[in-house]
Ligand SMILES: [Zn+2]
């Protein structure tokens with residue numbers, strides 16, 4: 231099978247012919263149709279993740295149909311449609327045992343420490359899998375771990391968003407933000423979308439944004455229009471929006487940072503943090519429970535994958551360049567059929 235392989239950091243991926251993976255007794259073999267390209271893949275190529283083991287098949291947005299099942303696997307059968315976490319949890323640490331497997335310090339991430347999704351067949355541990363409802367398309371299944379499940383984790387589990395509350399989504403036109411707008415709306419929130427690209431406003435309204443803000447001083451704009459700050463800020467940009475986002479909070483509000491943010495240190499006004507009793511949290515990836523919730527919302531037709539385009543494996547390096555240059559809204563998917 232063809233695979234896009236990372237052989238050397240900061241160099242283009244190589245399209246290689248590799249053998250389909252052997253599965254261990256606790257794994258299944260998944261046959262994929264599509265897989266997503268994530269900004270994290272680009273950061274991996276650029277050397278931001280020190281644990282990467284090369285050569286490795288890149289990619290972690292894995293889903294498809296089970297073709298083989300290891301003898302120790304319970305709960306999954308040949309023919310089941312599944313989606314995978316972006317990692318294999320250890321299953322025994324304090325975090326795994328309490329259902330916070332996204333925080334597992336021993337997890338093995340696809341496309342970094344084990345072969346990942348930029349190919350047709352992937353071996354995955356049953357402990358990473360959830361079943362995909364029949365009416366959920368392949369593309370939506372593929373992004374249920376790293377996009378919709380991750381956003382659900384940040385908004386609901388970490389952010390605690392309740393129906394009727396106000397949420398500000400920064401970077402709303404991006405891959406994370408465009409799905410966050412939909413999920414927040416599906417959870418019954420009043421959604422304010424911040425984008426630096428005014429041409430995306432119409433699209434953001436169609437995804438469920440009640441208000442779109444584009445100015446640099448969007449915190450003032452929000453408070454002027456709403457008369458108060460927001461309950462939750464989902465921050466997926468970093469330095470350019472962090473402080474204004476923080477200043478958009480109402481007393482007792484929460485700011486949750488997710489995604490592949492600009493890692494430059496930011497300014498956190500400590501006086502405001504104390505005076506308003508605000509909280510700043512991080513949120514990483516998703517748990518299987520988050521994936522199930524995201525897939526349920528998808529099955530109900532309340533959220534859908536925003537796809538910019540679908541490419542073939544050979545075009546993956548140019549797709550990475552395109553994403554670096556922010557020329558797209560929504561996910562670029564790879565069709566992995568040969
Ligand atoms: Zn991803």
Ligand SMILES: [Zn+2]
Nearest residue numbers: 320323326334
């Ligand atoms: Zn663990």
